[in-house]
Each structure stands twice: as C-alpha cells, then as structure tokens.
Amino acid sequence: MFIVSIDEDTCTGCNLCAEGCPARLLTFKEDKNKTYVTGDECECMGCEACTSVCESGAITVVEM
Ligand code: SF4
Ligand code: SF4
Structure with missing residues (x-):
C-alpha cells in the first residue's frame, strides 16, 4: 500500500503530475494555482509517474 x-508550499502548480496519474488522485485547483491530492491517498499505486515529472520535489510517495 502506498500513500x-x-x-x-513546494508545489509550483505546473500540473504535470495530475495529467500523468493513472489513478487520477491529483487535481489542479485554479484558485490556489497548485495541485492537491483529491482522491483517496491510499489508492496510490506507487508507480512514481508523478514524482518523476515533479521538478520541485513536492510529491512524496511512501510504501506503508
Ligand atoms: S506537485 Fe510537482 S508536478 Fe505536481 S503541480 Fe506541483 S510542482 Fe508540478
Ligand atoms: S505514484 Fe500514486 S499519485 Fe503518483 S502517479 Fe502513481 S498512482 Fe498517481
């Protein structure tokens, strides 16, 4: 299981992570100009597609 x-504070709002998440857990919020985990964080598959495109290192995926 991954979280x-x-x-x-680190997210720059580029939204590259949300576009590539196969589980659709990440959503860009225009009013904040940042991307948030809006799906069930526990449904993360640990594929690291999001972390691999995040140049600011704002995303953390941990195996529980
Ligand atoms: S978490 Fe990273 S990849 Fe996703 S929007 Fe923020 S800066 Fe971009
Ligand atoms: S590691 Fe999790 S949150 Fe990131 S792209 Fe894969 S399923 Fe989505």
Whole structure:
C-alpha cells in the first residue's frame, strides 16, 4: 500500500503530475494555482509517474 502527499508550499502548480496519474488522485485547483491530492491517498499505486515529472520535489510517495 502506498500513500501520496504533496507539499503545498513546494508545489509550483505546473500540473504535470495530475495529467500523468493513472489513478487520477491529483487535481489542479485554479484558485490556489497548485495541485492537491483529491482522491483517496491510499489508492496510490506507487508507480512514481508523478514524482518523476515533479521538478520541485513536492510529491512524496511512501510504501506503508
Ligand atoms: S508536478 Fe510537482 S510542482 Fe508540478 S503541480 Fe505536481 S506537485 Fe506541483
Ligand atoms: S505514484 Fe502513481 S498512482 Fe500514486 S499519485 Fe503518483 S502517479 Fe498517481
């Protein structure tokens, strides 16, 4: 089981992560200009597609 989280202070709002998430757990919020984990964080598959495109290192995926 994997848990995904995004550091709001580090995220630049590029939204590359959300576009590539096969589980559709990540959503860009225009009013905040950042991307958030809006799906069930526990449904993360641990594929690291999001972390591999995040240049700011804002995303953390941990195996529980
Ligand atoms: S890829 Fe990183 S910086 Fe870009 S929206 Fe996602 S978490 Fe934020
Ligand atoms: S590790 Fe994969 S499934 Fe989990 S949030 Fe990132 S892109 Fe989505």
